[in-house]
Amino acid sequence: MRSAASVLRPAQERRRAPALLWLRVHATPAPVLATAWLVLIVLAAIAAPWIGLRSPIDGDLMDTLTPPNADYWFGTDSLGRDIFSRSIYGARVSFFVATGSVSIGLLFGGALGLAAGYFSGVVDRIVMGAMTVVLCFPALILAIAIVSNLGPGLGNVTITIGFLFVPAFARIGRANTLVFREREFVLAAQALGAMVPRILLREILPNLMPALLSYALVMLSVAILAEAALGFLGLSVRPPEPSWGGMVASERGNLGEAPHAVFIPALLMFLSVLAINILGERARRWFDIKSQAL
Amino acid sequence: MRRFFWRLVSLLVIVAAVTVLTFAITEILPGDTAVAILGESATPDLIAALREELGLDRPLTVRYVEWLSKALSGDLGHSYRSNEAVSRMVLDRLPVTLELIVLSQILALVVAVPLGILAAYRVGSRLDRLITALSVGFLSTPPFLLGILLIYGISVHAGLLPAAGFKSLQDGWGANLRSMLLPSLTLALAECPVYLRLLRADMITTLQQDFVLVARAKGLEPHEILLRHALKLSSFSLVTVIGVNMGRLVGGSVIVETMFSLPGIGQMIATAAFQHDHFAIQGVILLVAVGFVLVNLLVDAIYTVLDPRVRHALRS
Numbered sequence: 001m002r003s004a005a006s007v008l009r010p011a012q013e014r015r016r017a018p019a020l021l022w023l024r025v026h027a028t029p030a031p032v033l034a035t036a037w038l039v040l041i042v043l044a045a046i047a048a049p050w051i052g053l054r055s056p057i058d059g060d061l062m063d064t065l066t067p068p069n070a071d072y073w074f075g076t077d078s079l080g081r082d083i084f085s086r087s088i089y090g091a092r093v094s095f096f097v098a099t100g101s102v103s104i105g106l107l108f109g110g111a112l113g114l115a116a117g118y119f120s121g122v123v124d125r126i127v128m129g130a131m132t133v134v135l136c137f138p139a140l141i142l143a144i145a146i147v148s149n150l151g152p153g154l155g156n157v158t159i160t161i162g163f164l165f166v167p168a169f170a171r172i173g174r175a176n177t178l179v180f181r182e183r184e185f186v187l188a189a190q191a192l193g194a195m196v197p198r199i200l201l202r203e204i205l206p207n208l209m210p211a212l213l214s215y216a217l218v219m220l221s222v223a224i225l226a227e228a229a230l231g232f233l234g235l236s237v238r239p240p241e242p243s244w245g246g247m248v249a250s251e252r253g254n255l256g257e258a259p260h261a262v263f264i265p266a267l268l269m270f271l272s273v274l275a276i277n278i279l280g281e282r283a284r285r286w287f288d289i290k291s292q293a294l
Numbered sequence: 295m296r297r298f299f300w301r302l303v304s305l306l307v308i309v310a311a312v313t314v315l316t317f318a319i320t321e322i323l324p325g326d327t328a329v330a331i332l333g334e335s336a337t338p339d340l341i342a343a344l345r346e347e348l349g350l351d352r353p354l355t356v357r358y359v360e361w362l363s364k365a366l367s368g369d370l371g372h373s374y375r376s377n378e379a380v381s382r383m384v385l386d387r388l389p390v391t392l393e394l395i396v397l398s399q400i401l402a403l404v405v406a407v408p409l410g411i412l413a414a415y416r417v418g419s420r421l422d423r424l425i426t427a428l429s430v431g432f433l434s435t436p437p438f439l440l441g442i443l444l445i446y447g448i449s450v451h452a453g454l455l456p457a458a459g460f461k462s463l464q465d466g467w468g469a470n471l472r473s474m475l476l477p478s479l480t481l482a483l484a485e486c487p488v489y490l491r492l493l494r495a496d497m498i499t500t501l502q503q504d505f506v507l508v509a510r511a512k513g514l515e516p517h518e519i520l521l522r523h524a525l526k527l528s529s530f531s532l533v534t535v536i537g538v539n540m541g542r543l544v545g546g547s548v549i550v551e552t553m554f555s556l557p558g559i560g561q562m563i564a565t566a567a568f569q570h571d572h573f574a575i576q577g578v579i580l581l582v583a584v585g586f587v588l589v590n591l592l593v594d595a596i597y598t599v600l601d602p603r604v605r606h607a608l609r610s
Contacts, residue, residue, distance in 0.1 A: 133311040137583045140545025141563060145319050145579050148567035225436045229549055232438050233564050245438070252442060252553075256450045266439045274434035281430065
């Protein structure tokens with residue numbers, strides 16, 4: 001058993017170092033590798049239409065389930081489609097949904113949390129009551145119900161997952177607002193006659209950002225997994241458009257003869273989520289954010 | 295007594311709000327149910343006829359009240375696809391999902407508790423870092439990837455366990471367990487890191503408390519301190535998380551049941567969503583959400599009974 005001091009010391013030291021330094025390696029190369037992987041896959045996803053990939057939709061039916069080779073780097077699937085190209089286009093879907101839904105959650109959840117925390121009373125009770133009701137539903141079940149009603153598709157999936165993120169961001173925003181609302185600088189601003197929007201946006205909001213943003217980072221990986229789960233159930237983008245979850249679902253029948261068709265998209269997803277989680281962990285430790293009850 | 299009364303009131307309010315949200319999601323959201331059932335190419339006449347048949351042309355509030363009063367008497371409507379009563383469908387499938395969830399919880403705790411204690415006891419050691427790294431890894435693995443890895447390794451390659459096909463208890467305990475083992479393991483592996491990390495973090499704080507020092511000073515063996523004193527204190531947060539985690543488990547069971555073709559509620563939800571089976575979704579979502587609320591209330595109650603600090607605070 002280590003003493004309390006040796007457990008606590010690293011965190012304190014880290015806090016003293018200047019911001020953004022957490023990206024610089026401490027002992028392990030993990031954060032650097034994670035950043036490199038994310039940059040690579042996001043760039044590929046953005047540039048997908050212009051880097052001379054084969055069509056992700058039209059396959060060569062004479063060339064199905066070929067294992068990876070010089071011609072098809074990741075092999076082909078059961079319809080002879082290029083898995084490399086489909087994976088990159090799948091990344092496009094994943095990262096679009098992830099950034100879109102987290103932005104929705106951050107924007108609406110943050111605003112609601114800020115309002116609930118600052119005004120308290122009736123506003124607080126209504127906002128947090130509504131959030132509690134949303135949290136009464138198992139998240140994936142609610143997502144399935146909403147998407148099944150809105151209909152599958154990139155935009156609908158993004159909105160649905162974003163909606164499900166709102167309560168968590170609202171809770172974090174509220175909890176932190178409650179703390180900063182009582183601080184002297186807010187009182188000073190009030191005494192100087194600052195208007196409420198100014199106090200909210202210029203005094204309190206900047207202080208919420210570390211907690212909200214490092215949480216947003218973690219939620220990116222949750223969003224990727226959620227999109228994949230919906231894709232697996234056939235509720236993400238409509239086939240034949242590729243998504244990682246959809247690729248896994250449609251090829252899992254051929255697991256015995258062509259494992260690559262299932263494992264390559266799954267591996268890309270795993271690496272992306274892992275990379276985000278590694279960075280998220282760093283960010284959270286850096287900003288010293290306790291995992292709040294969600 | 296008073297406290298109990300207010301608990302009950304807030305429970306009723308929450309359940310009422312849950313019914314409103316369930317209804318809102320399935321009725322107010324854009325996306326016409328009739329069009330979804332008939333397909334985009336249906337003629338307007340056909341759509342209008344179906345809307346009338348389903349009662350979709352009447353005002354929302356009327357439909358809500360009617361839906362709610364029927365739901366309260368146990369009638370959740372009929373599946374549009376199979377014409378089966380939704381409540382019947384759920385009841386038939388409930389045992390499978392419950393078995394899956396219970397088995398996977400047991401498996402997850404059996405793995406997570408010892409590893410979590412070990413990691414906390416040797417915090418900062420190589421073993422701790424290995425366990426922590428593995429748990430981050432598993433946390434980043436989507437349940438269906440775990441499932442596929444298990445199917446690939448155990449069913450396709452080694453041929454040890456079946457990859458699909460459910461055997462009910464009528465087929466015998468052994469057959470039933472064999473068909474449930476891979477699905478529950480898949481779900482357990484996804485839940486395990488959550489419990490492990492929580493227990494580890496909680497144990498680390500517990501082990502720094504004075505009573506642990508006292509126990510050590512009095513010469514108790516480490517395993518006695520860990521299991522009898524520290525684990526007991528650290529298990530309270532574990533209990534609450536098990537409640538919250540039910541949501542994750544139900545979500546996970548949708549994927550796992552689809553993957554292993556188990557005839558449970560998860561598979562029912564997935565199929566109903568895919569087929570736009572409006573009333574089936576509405577009914578099953580309502581039941582799942584109400585069940586989830588009740589489980590969390592129960593966990594809350596257990597927590598109050600277990601934790602002497604909370605218990606005494608209540609009494610005084």
